[in-house]
Amino acid sequence: MRGATDELSLVFQALADPTRRAIISRLRGGPTTVGELAEPFAMSRPAISQHLKVLERAGLIERTADAQWRRCTLRTEPLDEASAWVDRHRDEWNERFDLLDERLRELKGQTDA
């Protein structure tokens, strides 16, 4: 992705990585420090920090300072947007689809005949 700074793109892009999805899943259990988050992954702390930055840029997490720890908490709004987009395109197209496909078949039949 070369530009794509719109919100929806940032959210989908953030979700397009197994490590980041695992972080989100992990955070579902409640706010967690960066060190705790990094522990189960075979990856350096800076790598996790960078993943968190991507999630933060997408609005999916918030980092608040707590002494020398950063407490990461999830935010649900961006997922609502993503979910809305997906569902909108999922539900409607099947019906429309069959209808238009049939109509096209009709038209093609007329032309060919």
Added chain:
Amino acid sequence: MRGATDELSLVFQALADPTRRAIISRLRGGPTTVGELAEPFAMSRPAISQHLKVLERAGLIERTADAQWRRCTLRTEPLDEASAWVDRHRDEWNERFDLLDERLRELKGQTDA
């Protein structure tokens, strides 16, 4: 993304681009040729071809040959998966969240007191 060949990552990655989302929206109206798809975009045909390849790799479209045209049709299954993941993480965390947050506040209160 350096590896990330799992299905879910491919789907989210495919959705993480405005052009590709626009293509999907457009395809909701029914099967469409590559040329018709490319027309509204300020972008070369090969660029669209490559976007379609990304969508195809994610299983979001199918291309079938129809004379010298390629008719692109949408597939809904991958979106079902994506939707399932998002919804799973959306619905549950709010409740859990408030609970654990409260519990943490309690613990912290005890420690501080």
Added chain:
DNA sequence: CCCTCATGTAAGCAACTCCTTATTTAATAA
């Protein structure tokens, strides 16, 4: 057969991603 139209593929380029190790910042504890 040649010519055109619709599309795909190849090669190249700048920007970005995802990791690394080394360094820096900031808070706690002695």
Added chain:
DNA sequence: TTATTAAATAAGGAGTTGCTTACATGAGGG
């Protein structure tokens, strides 16, 4: 103060993305 701990930042490298232009493929029409 100095040392330790938690985390962010810097710099760098291999690989990927998203575009471009040029060329290849393949069907239909003269």
